[in-house]
Amino acid sequence: MDTEYVEELARIIAYKGVAPLADFGVLTSGTTGRPKPLWRSESSWREFFDIQNDIFHINKDTKIFLHGSFSFTGVSNMVIAVLWSGGTVITTSSLRPNRWIQLIEEYHVDHIYALPTKLRLLVRHCKSKVDSINYIIAGSQVLDRQLMEQLERICPNMEFILYYGATELNYITYCTGKEWLDREGTVGRPFPSVRIEEQNGVIYVTTKHHIEGIPDTYTVNDCGYIDRDGYLMFNGRQGDVINKGGYKISIPEMELYLQSLQGVSEVAIITINDDIRGEDFVAYMVLEDNTELSKIIEIIHHERPSVEWPKAILEIPMLPLTECSKIDKRKLKEWYNKG
Template sequence: RLLETIHIPSNADFGVLTSGTTGMPKPLWRSESSWIDFFDEQNKVFHIDSNTKMFLHGSFSFTGNTNMILALLWAGATIVTSDKMQPKRWLSYIENYQCSHMYLLPTKLRLLIRFGRNTIDTISYIIAGSQTVDEALITSLQTMYPKMEFILYYGASELNYITYCSGHEWLRYPNTVGKPFDLVQVDIIDESIYVTTDYGICNIELPYTVGDKGYWESGYLMFKGRSGDVVNKGGYKVGVLSLENTLQNLPSIDEVAVIAVPDDIRGEEVAAFIVPKQGFTVSDIGNHIHKYVPNMEQPKYIQLVEQLPLTDCSKVDKNLLKEWYNNK
């Protein structure tokens, strides 16, 4: 019934799902060539060929999964996956099938680190999307997978892959999302990221922006988050991504997600849902926050959780976090 109300472009061959700001999946329409003609380029960057054995996890409603699986099949590679949200099982598959690659978002890579007990020498490349990355994550992955090269990419369902960098480049320029893929042009206009590419969805006007903010530093694209993704504390605007990056780097925090919540005095306040590192208490976390986070950006509410909830797209489910806050 939903599709009956939507106009499908005449040049569309298929649709992919994306989760909008409301959390309701919506279809984006693509031509077959908008993916296929880019497979060789992305496979070159990700070092994928017929000898590749890649582990990945998650729903096909995550466009990144669907695209990556088709690109693997295009290369004649082997796919190892699981329908279970069980990191210990993932680790056994990675070892038993001697996987050479992993494709997981940082939220799931942290789960592997949490449950991993052995080093795995077969992994040559770990590919991750541009969620919050920090030095501790990259260092821990390097310890657990000593022969791996970390590749971080930035992309969008509307635009395909945009930029990429290695773990070494990220450590040199923290919060970068790298340099553009070949055949992709990136411009900064009024602090917004605009992309010109032949590999986007049907009938978009180029250059195109999804509303992300950024700037250039030494030729690397530095990512500042989505426009409007702020907490307005009585006129003082707290950037959600920037605060999450700051908190993620504290020695007592393993994972964190920040949301805006209503406040009678300031209008909005900061609430932080935190997975603590082993051995640290809420008091430890509070002390680190007071020491390292500017006063106006410190969360008013802190909730410790065992694990952050994820959507089908493997991203933190902030709508559910808002429900958790409202039901506290």
């Protein structure tokens, strides 16, 4: 973290104080760019480790590879949970996927923990099969069928486990890759001891494994619904909608569509102001080798109504990531405004 960020974090803590029952603080992976410390008791993590380790098939023999800042609670939680079980963590500060693959092969890694952004980088650089991988654990960022199929080819022995969680609430739901393929858009069913319900399209979670200062039933304002089999179908965060002259476009749904196009490796959408329609959007894309952007635009114009066409589609070699391994949309907006 840079000096300015650390100094602002210190000012916030000095002004707001520390929750009385807290043992440590964590930072959210939000999009504001400002520090937001959240406070936890040790037991709110420790008492959930055995539950999550059972779901993720983590034990004393586990060798897990992960990459990312420990300020991201997903990474720090996973590291401590694996060590709690007696397993081994393999990591590196290197951003080079070739280095990740080298470590995975050298240490005969059997688990990978990564968000889809990192998995896409792995897929693009992996030239041979990795037979040692038994499980890939991924957060419920935008996932697509093509990525799943690519991972199955590279890691033929792996089982995919998708989870949905929140910094404030720990892990909430999970499912296997097969369940996700059968119900595209699901983030699974609740972890043991966790209960979910939907009210007016908003997800409410009941769990005792949460940060200090919030009730046992709480919402982070994520939207979705529960199907008849108890699977949570995820529709994104409240506000993840572009109002284009009265026509509503879901950002997660549009990103999923663009991601599914043949030749598109990665995609991110940013919302921009529009003098006529009020709001519009721009799509940034990383394309696979030999894919022409003009062909992608042609497909979009053929398959989608004109009101759903991005104002611009910009090709870049790599999407910028935050410390938390999520797409840095603030950086993309800066690039667009400067351009």
